[in-house]
Amino acid sequence: xxxxxxxxxxxxxxxxxxxxxxxxxxxxxxxxxxxxxxxxxxxxxxxxxxxxxxxxxxxxxxxxxxxxxxxxxxxxxxxxxxxxxxxxxxxxxxxxxxxxxxxxxxxxxxxxxxxxxxxxxxxxxxxxxxxxxxxxxxxxxxxxxxxxxxxxxxxxxxxxxxxxxxxxxxxxxxxxxxxxxxxxxxxxxxxxxxxxxxxxxxxxxxxxxxxxxxxxxxxxxxxxxxxxxxxxxxxxxxxxxxxxxxxxxxxxxxxxxxxxxxxxxxxxxxxxxxxxxxxxxxxxxxxxxxxxxxxxxxxxxxxxxxxxxxxxxxxxxxxxxxxxxxxxxxxxxxxxxxxxxxxxxxxxxxxxxxxxxxxxxxxxxxxxxxxxxxxxxxxxxxxxxxxxxxxxxxxxxxxxxxxxxxxxxxxxxxxxxxxxxxxxxxxxxxxxxxxxxxxxxxxxxxxxxxxxxxxxxxxxxxxxxxxxxxxxxxxxxxxxxxxxxxxxxxxxxxxxxxxxxxxxxxxxxxxxxxxxxxxxxxxxxxxxxxxxxxxxxxxxxxxxxxxxxxxxxxxxxxxxxxxxxxxxxxxxxxxxxxxxxxxxxxxxx
Amino acid sequence: xxxxxxxxxxxxxxxxxxxxxxxxxxxxxxxxxxxxxxxxxxxxxxxxxxxxxxxxxxxxxxxxxxxxxxxxxxxxxxxxxxxxxxxxxxxxxxxxxxxxxxxxxxxxxxxxx
Numbered sequence: 001x002x003x004x005x006x007x008x009x010x011x012x013x014x015x016x017x018x019x020x021x022x023x024x025x026x027x028x029x030x031x032x033x034x035x036x037x038x039x040x041x042x043x044x045x046x047x048x049x050x051x052x053x054x055x056x057x058x059x060x061x062x063x064x065x066x067x068x069x070x071x072x073x074x075x076x077x078x079x080x081x082x083x084x085x086x087x088x089x090x091x092x093x094x095x096x097x098x099x100x101x102x103x104x105x106x107x108x109x110x111x112x113x114x115x116x117x118x119x120x121x122x123x124x125x126x127x128x129x130x131x132x133x134x135x136x137x138x139x140x141x142x143x144x145x146x147x148x149x150x151x152x153x154x155x156x157x158x159x160x161x162x163x164x165x166x167x168x169x170x171x172x173x174x175x176x177x178x179x180x181x182x183x184x185x186x187x188x189x190x191x192x193x194x195x196x197x198x199x200x201x202x203x204x205x206x207x208x209x210x211x212x213x214x215x216x217x218x219x220x221x222x223x224x225x226x227x228x229x230x231x232x233x234x235x236x237x238x239x240x241x242x243x244x245x246x247x248x249x250x251x252x253x254x255x256x257x258x259x260x261x262x263x264x265x266x267x268x269x270x271x272x273x274x275x276x277x278x279x280x281x282x283x284x285x286x287x288x289x290x291x292x293x294x295x296x297x298x299x300x301x302x303x304x305x306x307x308x309x310x311x312x313x314x315x316x317x318x319x320x321x322x323x324x325x326x327x328x329x330x331x332x333x334x335x336x337x338x339x340x341x342x343x344x345x346x347x348x349x350x351x352x353x354x355x356x357x358x359x360x361x362x363x364x365x366x367x368x369x370x371x372x373x374x375x376x377x378x379x380x381x382x383x384x385x386x387x388x389x390x391x392x393x394x395x396x397x398x399x400x401x402x403x404x405x406x407x408x409x410x411x412x413x414x415x416x417x418x419x420x421x422x423x424x425x426x427x428x429x430x431x432x433x434x435x436x437x438x439x440x441x442x443x444x445x446x447x448x449x450x451x452x453x454x455x456x457x458x459x460x461x462x463x464x465x466x467x468x469x470x471x472x473x474x475x476x477x478x479x480x481x482x483x484x485x486x487x488x489x490x491x492x493x494x495x496x497x498x499x500x501x502x503x504x505x506x507x508x509x510x511x512x513x514x515x516x517x518x519x520x521x522x523x524x525x526x527x528x529x530x531x532x533x534x535x536x537x538x539x540x541x542x543x544x545x546x547x548x549x550x551x552x553x554x555x556x557x558x559x560x561x562x563x564x565x566x567x568x569x570x571x572x573x574x575x576x577x578x579x580x581x582x583x584x585x586x587x588x589x
Numbered sequence: 590x591x592x593x594x595x596x597x598x599x600x601x602x603x604x605x606x607x608x609x610x611x612x613x614x615x616x617x618x619x620x621x622x623x624x625x626x627x628x629x630x631x632x633x634x635x636x637x638x639x640x641x642x643x644x645x646x647x648x649x650x651x652x653x654x655x656x657x658x659x660x661x662x663x664x665x666x667x668x669x670x671x672x673x674x675x676x677x678x679x680x681x682x683x684x685x686x687x688x689x690x691x692x693x694x695x696x697x698x699x700x701x702x
Contacts, residue, residue, distance in 0.1 A: 017627040045627065189617055348645075369645040414619070414646075414653035418681060437681040458682050464652055465686050488680070 001043070006084025007032045012161045013086075015050060019043045021081055022055075026374065026412065035059055035082040043073070050088065052079055075202075112226035112277055113217075114284045116254050143282050146174055151289040158300040167290045168196045171265060174286065177274045178267040182208050185255075185263035185294070192219070192264060210266060214252055219261050224253035224284040228272050249274040253283045255291035262294050316376040317342070320350070323380050329353045329361055331426050335517035335547040339525065341489075342540050348375045349487045349540035352383050354390045359427040362390045365438065365485040365544050366419035378410070382417065396421045396434035397472035400459065404436065404470075407463035416463040420485055424546060431483060431546070432474040437461030439488055444510045444520070446480030446550060451507045480515045480550035484524065489541035493528050496535040501528050517545040591617065592639075595625075601632045601697050607639030610647030610674075618647075622654045631663025634696040638669035643677055655686070664688075668696040 003011045013019065013029055021029040022040040031040070037057035043050055050073045054061035062080040063071045073079075075090040150170045157163040164183055171181050179200045184192040192215060197208060214227055227250050250268035254261050265287045269275065320342075328336045338351055348370055354362030364386060368375045382403070389402045399421055407417055420441065422433035433441060433454070440455035457471040477483070484506075493501040509527035513520045521543050528541070591614035592607040602625060610618065625633070635651060655665040667689045670678060678684055690696040 016623060187620075189620075367645070369649045413656050414649035416645075416649060416652050437683070439680075460682050460685050464656070464683070468686075 001029075001079075002087045002089060003029075004078065004085045004087050006086075010162075012165065014161075015043055015045075017045045020055070021079075021086075022057075025377075029086075031081060031084045033082050033084060036084070040081050041079075043079075046072075049073070050090070052088075057081075112280050114224040114253075114280050116222045116224050116256050116284055116287065139278065143278065143285070146282060147285040147289060150174065150286050151292075154290065154293045155296075157293065158297050160294070160297045160301060163293055163297050164196045165198075167265070167286075167293070168198045171267060171283070171286060172198050172200075174282065175267060175269075175275070175279060177269045179204070179269045180208055180267065182210070182266040183263060183290075184266065186219075186261060195263075208266075208268075210252075211250075214250070215264060218252045218254045218264050222254050222256055222261065224251065224280055224287065226251050226275055226277070226280045251275050251280055251283050253280075253287035255287050255294060257291040257295035260295075262291050262298075265290065312373045316373045319373065319376040319380060323383055324350060325353050329355070331359075331361060331424075333549050334424070334426060335545075335549060337518040337521040337545045338543070339521060340540065340542045341525075343489070343537050348379065349489065349542040350379045350383065351485075351542050351544050352386065354387055356390060356394075356423065359425070360394075361424045361426060362386075363422040363424060363485060363544055363546065364419065365487060365542055366417055367438065367487045367489075367540075367542075368415065368417050370415055374412075375415075378412070378415065381410075382407075382419075386419075386421070390421075390423075394423065395472055396423055396432050397470040400434045400436050400462070400470040401468070404460075404462045404468050405466065408466045410463075412463075416461040418461045418488075422483075422485065429477045429548065430474050431477060432472055433457075434470045434472045435459065436468075436470060437464075439486055439491065442484045442486075442506065442510060443475065444482045444484075444513065444515070445478065446482070446515050449511065451510050453503065453507070477548045479548050482510070482513075482515050482517060482520050482545060482547040484510065484520070485544040485546075486524075487540065487542040489537070489539035490524070490528055490543060492539060493532045493537055493541065494535055495531050496533050499531075501531045505531060515547050515550055517547040520547065521545040590614065593618065593621065595621065597630075598697055600630070601634060601700050602630045603634045603636055603693060603697070605636040605639065609642040610640060610650065611642060611644040612646040615646040615650040618650045619653070622650065622657075625654075626657060626661075629661075631658040631661045632700045633658060633663070633665045634668055634693060634700075635665065636668045636693050636696075637674055638671065640674050641672065643674040648677065648681065648683070652683075664700070666690060666696040666699055668693045 001013045001015055003009050003013070019028040020039055020042045021027060021031060022038050023031060023033065023036045024038040027039065035058070037055070037059070039055045040057040041052055041054050041061040043052045051070060052061065052063060052068065052073055053070045054068065059082050060067045062068065063073070063077050065080065073088045073090070075088065077088045079086045079088060153170055154163060154166055157166060168181050168183050172178060181198045182194060183196045184194050187193040211227070214225055217223055217225055228248070248268050248270060249272055250266065252264055252266045255263040255265065265283065267283070324340055325338070328338060336353070340349060340351065348368035350364075350366055350368070352362070352364040354364065356362055364383075366382065368379055368382070385406045386399070386403060389399045393399050393402070400419070403419065407415070417436070418438040419436045420433060420438040422431050422441065424431050435458040437458060437460055440453050440458065443452045443454060445452065454473065454475065457473040459470040460468040491501055491503055491506055495501070505527060506524060509524050510520065513523040524543060590608045591610055594605040596603045596605070608614070633654060651665065658665060665687060667678070667687045669691065670689050678687070678689070688696070688699060690699065
């Protein structure tokens with residue numbers, strides 16, 4: 001699908017099984033236009049055909065200037081979403097309509113080979129000076145000229161999405177007898193992935209069947225081959241070409257760049273005589289030039305990706321820093337402490353303190369799967385949602401139930417969140433908590449000297465199952481008790497000999513530790529650091545500690561107003577979450 | 590490194606994973622999952638006998654497939670969970686969401702019943 005008009009005019013989108021068009025950043029086709037709904041429309045594949053559906057957008061979705069709610073797309077249909085227009089291109093971009101067939105040797109008969117490392121056109125160039133037959137000279141010169149023209153047309157295109165169709169278009173023009181041209185690229189796993197298919201006939205919708213034997217020879221021997229191929233082909237069943245019933249000619253040439261086979265150019269036609277040795281030589285030359293262009297475009301893409309990644313990481317870090325609490329709450333009779341240690345990459349940990357009515361304080365420790373900007377932005381959103389829910393509902397289990405639905409509705413399939421939500425009832429000296437697949441809280445009972453791991457109640461991580469249910473638990477705090485909430489980065493920290501820090505060591509460190517939250521936290525982190533030594537760590541570590549002070553004194557549990565954390569001034573993503581006025585709880589229908 | 594083997598048994602697809610499923614290897618599994626969904630295969634068994642290590646990106650890839658096939662009335666079953674991945678599944682309470690079986694046959698059988 002090509003964007004004809006809009007913020008990314010000229011862009012070509014490869015349609016997969018699902019593609020959402022909208023203003024939201026995570027849409028596959030992101031349209032920066034305020035009149036576009038966040039999730040405006042989607043294109044999905046139904047029984048091998050693409051269908052566009054409006055997702056209840058504000059301004060509607062149009063196909064060929066008619067408003068549609070659901071419409072099966074045909075080649076060259078124009079989809080309009082507000083000011084952006086897209087052309088749907090079925091014939092030129094049907095990389096899925098290719099199958100690789102394993103064939104008995106008799107079916108695909110290779111009749112000519114050219115060593116792609118020593119293609120004829122190079123010999124042509126050398127021979128031009130010695131050959132005297134004017135016809136041969138003209139033919140050679142024309143061939144070189146064609147290769148040069150193709151090279152010139154493609155060598156400056158750095159965008160792969162633009163380059164690949166252009167290569168195919170050129171090959172199509174150079175070989176008028178080619179019925180179908182297919183460009184495959186070698187994927188990360190070493191398999192050939194069809195990228196662009198172009199067909200001569202508008203009515204041709206048969207699958208392109210490519211012989212594995214031939215591809216094997218092309219990619220491993222690096223030969224360009226010309227083959228006659230008698231595979232059964234449904235196009236011939238209608239008797240369209242009786243003379244050449246069931247017989248095709250095909251050529252395939254490897255895209256060799258430096259030492260790598262980047263892909264294969266394949267074309268086929270009706271009838272044995274469609275291609276000649278000279279054609280094969282020409283194709284080999286074009287494939288060589290194409291390989292150079294693809295190689296350059298890839299390098300360019302990698303460079304851009306790396307730059308983007310660096311920018312992303314930097315931005316993610318700033319986002320994350322901007323919404324972690326800057327101030328530790330003050331509650332008379334209690335001590336609090338919190339630490340966030342990022343690994344060398346920005347990870348998905350966060351923690352929060354939420355002031356609640358009736359001398360209660362919400363404590364959150366969570367880990368979002370995934371890293372980078374999307375995870376960081378998502379955390380910002382989660383903290384905001386959780387603050388709303390926490391104010392509206394006092395039962396931590398129900399708060400997690402709401403959070404779970406919020407994560408599911410966000411619709412990022414591979415994202416999930418482990419989260420521990422606890423509510424400290426400062427006056428009643430109880431901690432109520434619910435756990436969504438997170439590390440269990442650990443309590444140190446000072447008087448009894450034991451350390452308890454509270455892992456009786458734990459449910460699924462948020463965002464896995466829409467109807468996940470959570471259970472709440474609570475326990476009484478006795479003066480001198482301390483509670484530690486933490487992420488898996490703490491217990492899974494690896495020593496140089498790849499041994500985890502583990503629960504046992506944490507429990508041991510806590511058993512002998514002080515009851516003041518800050519001191520205990522420091523004790524746990526020091527014990528972990530001693531274990532880890534200088535081994536590199538890949539996961540963030542977050543620890544939140546609460547201590548009920550000892551000696552016993554009547555808890556005057558007024559939570560003093562927490563200072564508003566300073567903003568960075570650069571990023572203001574979760575405005576509202578830090579407002580001192582109480583946000584209105586969001587009601588959900 | 591992650592190796593996977595994909596097998597079809599009737600309308601059930603069996604993915605046997607070998608090696609590490611982590612931030613580095615999860616994208617290639619995701620690609621495989623895309624092609625699976627594109628061909629409307631919605632009953633999947635993950636055979637994890639050879640899986641040595643899984644991290645949150647790896648769990649994310651499996652969870653993602655799980656969520657998507659369930660919306661299409663399919664399911665994901667886990668077979669031969671062991672070692673570190675078993676610990677992670679337990680820690681994340683994923684045993685509450687996934688049916689876990691000792692053998693591939695039993696997992697496949699469950700789709701039939």
